[in-house]
Amino acid sequence: MTLVERLDECVAAAGSLLCVGLDPADDADAAAAERRCLAILEATLSEAAAVKPNLAFFEQFGAAGYAVLERLRARVPADRLLILDGKRGDIGNTSAAYARALFDVLGADAVTVNPLMGADAVAPFLSHPGRGVFLVARSSNPGAADLLDAPLADGTPVHRRIVELGLRWDPGGLVGFVVGATDPAAIAGIRAAAPYAPLLLPGVGAQGGDLEAAVRAGLDRDGGGLLLSVSRGIAAAPEGPARAAAALRQRIASARQAVSPA
């Protein structure tokens, strides 16, 4: 099964394009982070097609945080996509070890990968049957202007070259892209260049991305093919994670309906 097929399956199971980000940034220790993540999972799984723990916020608790990641895996059901967000990428044999860590030890369905070091840094993540990657294309932060938006000699911005390369490296349905929801024009350009690739869109909420504009720009021809990822906007919502996730799911569905009223 490809990443594209697996994503479609999870989106259909959940009836949602929402991805719940788990970024336990403010917890005192690994045990508190684990309780918080389990509470968010329980409150939001019915609203979301995917779950995305951000590795940094677990690694900040050392080995104890890493052990939380190992246990969280068991709490994500088979019909939800588990994306481990670590933005790894290194020379071939090192990326192969990261792929073992993320796919085999931690059981990810997909991982975010940093493509800076090129083809052989990405390839090891594409050789695990049924697993796939989201390559960082255009991140949601101000620093994306420094390198990712810089034009190459032929005028193509680096983030568009990453998409061209990613499509070339893709053995078939295994490569998607991370595109910040803060830049709907970049999303539209990447969707035009990659009509069938899954897009992971972070940056709505705390980072100020426009949910409706991001969804409109990112949908594929079948009205799917994207995940809108929200972390702090769910975890820190005054109304609680369950109601925040339900409202986000509804807003995404409405934006989708406005584009593809079928």
Next chain:
Amino acid sequence: MTLVERLDECVAAAGSLLCVGLDPADDADAAAAERRCLAILEATLSEAAAVKPNLAFFEQFGAAGYAVLERLRARVPADRLLILDGKRGDIGNTSAAYARALFDVLGADAVTVNPLMGADAVAPFLSHPGRGVFLVARSSNPGAADLLDAPLADGTPVHRRIVELGLRWDPGGLVGFVVGATDPAAIAGIRAAAPYAPLLLPGVGAQGGDLEAAVRAGLDRDGGGLLLSVSRGIAAAPEGPARAAAALRQRIASARQAVSPA
């Protein structure tokens, strides 16, 4: 103390520009990896200014591997530079969590950082007193041709733009660069652009880099300012890690002597 000063101190203490990479790629479990790393450390610390564990090869053992990293820290003396090689980099608050994990929990003196996501992805690694970064500039692998060597609109290759940006982001003596020993011309160009920045040069040995050419190209005006990092060439040497490290130290010293006979 800056990274530049700390590096000078460790180079002086060891009388060496060698960095021993710890990449336990072939061990069956975390305990075997720990034994191997401790044996390499014991055999080579007298020959090396720095030690560079590669996080991927510990993470492949899950939380148990992460715990090995925590214990290894205590075995690296204060007059040796501990570089944690994870090539992290993400939006600001995520990089801040990685910096806490690597500097505060694991006690790194310096870390390798992936600059793709720009200024705010790197900044959190530059706010820990006395700690510094090596930004990936020109990696040692074939995939470096895909993005890092690509020319930007003004003709500058991406890897040179990374150096320009890194020097701009540097609050003063805290930013160095990773440059593959496989491309002495790139090393020379980066050294010309960054006369005072520490360079971390991997890729000699298994990856085919020319040690003497890399050292000649990378030395600063004082005959220092670089670390030549060797992993498999020490761990897998038929003559054993101690003799391999001693021979590498001597070859680096000879190459240095040929350039700066003072």
